[in-house]
Amino acid sequence: MNDMNRRKFLGAAGVGALGVAGLPLIGNRSWNPLVGRALAAPLPASIAGTTLESVAVPIGSSGYRRLTAGPGWPLVVRNDLAEAQSGREDRRTALASLVQLTDVHVLDAQSPVRFEYVHPFQPSAYRPQETMTAQGLISLVNRVNSLRMGPHTQRDFDAVVTTGDNTDNKEFIELDWFLAALNGGDITPNSGDPAQYEGVQNSGADLYWNPESSIRDIYKEAGFPEIPGLLGAALQPVVSPGLNTKWYCVFGNHDDAVQGTLPNGISFFEDMYTGSKKFEVPDSANQSAQMSSAMSSDPTDLLNLLSAITTRPRTVTPDERRKPFTPREFIAAHLDPANTGPGPVGHGFAPEAAESGIGYYSFEIAPGVIGISMDSTNRAGFVDGSLGEEQFEWIEQTLLAGSSKYYETDGSLVTQDRTDTYFVLFSHHTSTSMANTRPDPERPQEPRIKGAQLVDLLHRFPNVLAWVNGHTHENRITPQVGQTPEQSFWEINTASHIDFPQQGRIIEVVDNEDGTVSLLTTLFEADSPYQVDYDDFSPLGLASMYREFSFNDIHADPALLGESPDHNVELVLATLR
Template sequence: VQHPLRYEYLRSQTASAWRPQESLSVAGAVSLVERVNALRGAPVTASPLHFVMTTGDNTDNNAKSELDWFLKAMSGGRITPNTGDPRRYEGVQDSGLKLYWQPDAALRDADKQLGFPRIHGFLDAAIGELRSPGLNLPWYSTVGNHDALPGGCYAPGDSFFADFAVGGRKLMELPDSAGKAIWDNVKKGGDPKGQAFKDLLKSQARHMRSVTPDESRAPFTPAEYLKAHLDPAHTGPGPHGHGYTQANVDAGTQYYAFRVSDDILGISLDTTDPGGHYEGSVGTTQLNWLERTLKDNEKNGDSHVIVFSHHTGKTMRNLRQDPHHPREARHGGDELLAL
């Protein structure tokens, strides 16, 4: 929630830009882990749970700090969900701006007018150290667009975004007209490389606020994402890699199949489009792999398959080419569901 690339200032355009509870995301994830651990079995059969699957956007800003928090939340460890100044929160919730809930302040902000309370010490608590017990059953991981793309929607690899992420300036407010223009463009997929977003940030340089630079906010690559899952420190209850294997690292892929039970096969897809935009699709290579996997499963007489993906069929409409595979076609939700 303190990441410089976040666009909370678009809140007036879209509720997804910022939500009042987001500073509690890590604490909420740990609480969810504790709740899952407390479940003794299915409500009807009492059968014990087999595994947990995350379905993407395990991080928000494609930041190394967040990846570390996610893996420790899932497999166990101590977490300090804070970047920048280690002594205090530096983000929109202590900005004095009425657009955001200011929990520690007396300011009558927009959220307090809707009933949100004033809570002394809220932000200190939100960035304080906590310990996750880790899940007590195996867990698997599916990738989402926020795990791979700057802002969840721009093609990765631009050094401007990487430098901005670890830097000491953060934009917290924007005129509604400029916000509407940038958001309308994003919704239409009109800025896949983030050039308009970059131009906006440059044009607003004088209006940015100072925050403490932090290298831990640097973006991670898909290879680093895989290697972090394969780190023995994050194995927890297993499996090692949480679905990913060294074969994924070698091939540069983030999709895999795993055995749920004797008669159920699990398949985890990578539906993020490296060409940019928050909607997804799959490349021909992955679609062909899926078809082979389904046919092999049928030949073996297995009766059921569960397919996991971050995007739904309706949000796989982005057929922009993968810049790393420019000759490969992309395939949308309709084609995937037909298969």
């Protein structure tokens, strides 16, 4: 059970979202929202284009709903880890300004190696908006470029970091589209037959939304419209301007495993990628349920179930561009000079990483603020992640090297004022979804490190400010409380850009000059309109429908939106400076 499905189960059971006496659970403690944060703070001078200004909201209260602009979300001050001092807005100095994008899932919707038919049991297996991921991402890139700077500090963005699941099914064609979207270039979001769509959305099966057909599928029963010409329009060439800010890449499980779940190297699936047979409809719902279970536990069972399907597969046009890439090939593509875009060369990956396969690195976000990009994927496959022991030790050594003024040579912590480097860490997985300790096939003897062990390590360093991640497709900000206020940090989890609410996050780091640092986080949406006519097949029109369909997905989970303390927030930290 992945992290998202586990929370759905807990929510259905009446636990997890609410703890003792109805208070939300933070770690293993009940957290009183009236204690952990102050009242809304004054808005910054520039809110245009962010959720401080407006947020997509539905029209009406039930059924299929169109979207419109709702009131912006206020800035909330969270004092969970340190008390915000008055007058800090006038004292503070901007140290860094960065953007997090995550879980964009650029997707080849016609790939033979997809298991859309299990979506009643695994909602992420199929989404009604999935033919328009390229247009949605380009619209997000346009928004980042138009914002240009942090709303609170007016500091130009120092970096953009994309925290994994950049592709959906580790195909070269998806990787090409992703790199073109972020670096700039032409994208034709079509595979197989260049003249027509060959996926489940024109299968005639009522299990999927068939937008160009009058069939009463389960999505039309839920209010989805009939839109002739939509699929053909979604396959037309589009152009991305590319980011204007240098960007860095982090591995996600969908960048490293078949459908983000299955182990690599299974010849049956490797051959399916570039083959001509696509399974669209199982024999029964029970067969789908069994396949869903096998995908997260036993690939051998899944192979047996696939071979037992008696419903004829669809014949589709083979396409060599669907070939799955390896982690080394993923890195090599980023290192290709043709994919440098706004830089840096390799987008964080070291020049030798294409040979070594090492997917983690450190980089300077801004003077005095260092980023550590982790590779939390497990090469053994499956949804959850972990770290190899060597990477874990590298993280420790990197933190020690930037913390010499906090520690004496005997390892004891220095408590007097010292000036040193701040760290922000990035990964795909969260602290609670790093529990996959299956051995790495390349290094079967190496121990795997769980998220809780990493949290303990980070608590040792007073200059760790935040751990920024994705994977859960949810907005959630968690205080990670250390033994002292200075050894605490914030875990910042941001929603995906494939499932609603389709947001990115700005993080501004400021020194309040009073013994505290603040992380000012602001969510933003793509620059597409909230609503268009259904015959608007322009790139912006398709990006708008991409958002609308994601909101109305029959599997949409409102909890992914998060609450006010997870949105636009000032996160205060005590420091030893």
